[in-house]
Amino acid sequence: MNPDRIEALAETLADRDWAVLEVPEALPLLRRVAGEAQALAVSGRLRPAATGRAGGRRFAGLRGDSTLWLDDPACGPAAGELLSALDGLRPALNRRLLLGLEAVEAHFARYPPGAGYARHVDRFAGDDTRVLSLVLYLNEDWPEEAGGQLRLHLPAGPVDIGPRLGTMTVFLAGEVEHEVLPATRPRLSVAAWFRRRSLRGA
Ligand SMILES: O=C(O)CCC(=O)C(=O)O
Ligand SMILES: [Fe+2]
Known part of the structure; x- marks a missing residue:
């Protein structure tokens, strides 16, 4: 992502809880990442997702995707590059937004x-x-009628x-x-979370 784009992202997040942006400069990397995601899906490496962490509980029906963490050894070089690029956003976000982000984690998801x-x-x-x-x-x-939108429920209404x-x-977790929303065709994404140290003193 180019520096102007990171600046625009930080500026938007300083004002409100969410941002949507186009990142055309990332398209070559994202196309390689998409190819790797498709290959992982075809070879059965993505696993049905669980929600929540406590006790490994699963909430059947809440989500229908299958996932794989980008630092899994089965992932290819593009996944590693993307993870590094995401980690590279942390210093600018911390400087501009004082968020104290210490790490990033990311997974592939296929719905x-x-x-x-x-x-x-x-x-x-608990987290x-x-x-x-x-x-x-x-x-x-991706045509609009294929569905699969991410719907943000904001105070002013859904986006x-x-x-x-x-x-x-990007939004505040x-x-x-x-x-x-459900789609009429397979939907591939990378979801990432920037983390800070737990405030619970664990
Ligand atoms: O894929 C998306 O648009 C959002 C996924 C999501 O909400 C999640 O993995 O927690
Ligand atoms: Fe989510």
């Missing part, structure tokens, strides 16, 4: 047709370390974001309720 993710926030009970959520979409040529390659959405 099969008909699957979504019910309304939620990205900070789980206060997720500060910023960032989603990058990996779907080339829908199509999961198109080159679109990036603990504040912004959101959901993934």
Whole structure:
């Protein structure tokens, strides 16, 4: 992402809890990442996602995606490059927004047709370390009627974001309720979370 873009992102987040931007400069990397994601999906490396961490509990029906962390050894070089690029955003975000972000984690997600993710926030009970959520979409040529929008539930009303390659959405993990609407075709993305050290003193 170029420096102007990072600056624009920080400026938007200084004003409000969410931002949507186009990142055309990242398209070559994102296309390689999309290729790797597709290969991982075909070879069955993505696993049905669980929500929450406590006790490994699963909430069947809340979400229908399958995921794989980008630092998994099965991932390719583009995944590693993307993870480094995301980590490279931390200093600028910390400088501009004083967020104290110490790490980033990211996973591939694939929603099969008909699957979504019910309304939620990205900070789980017992885990206060997720500060910023960032989603990058990996779907080339995504028509609006295919569905699959990310719906942000904002005080002023809902905002829908199509999961198109080159679109990036960032929001405050603990504040912004959101959901993934079902799509008529497979929907690929990378979801990332910038974390700070737990304030619970664990
Ligand atoms: O893919 C998206 O648009 C959002 C995914 C999401 O909300 C999550 O993984 O927590
Ligand atoms: Fe989420």
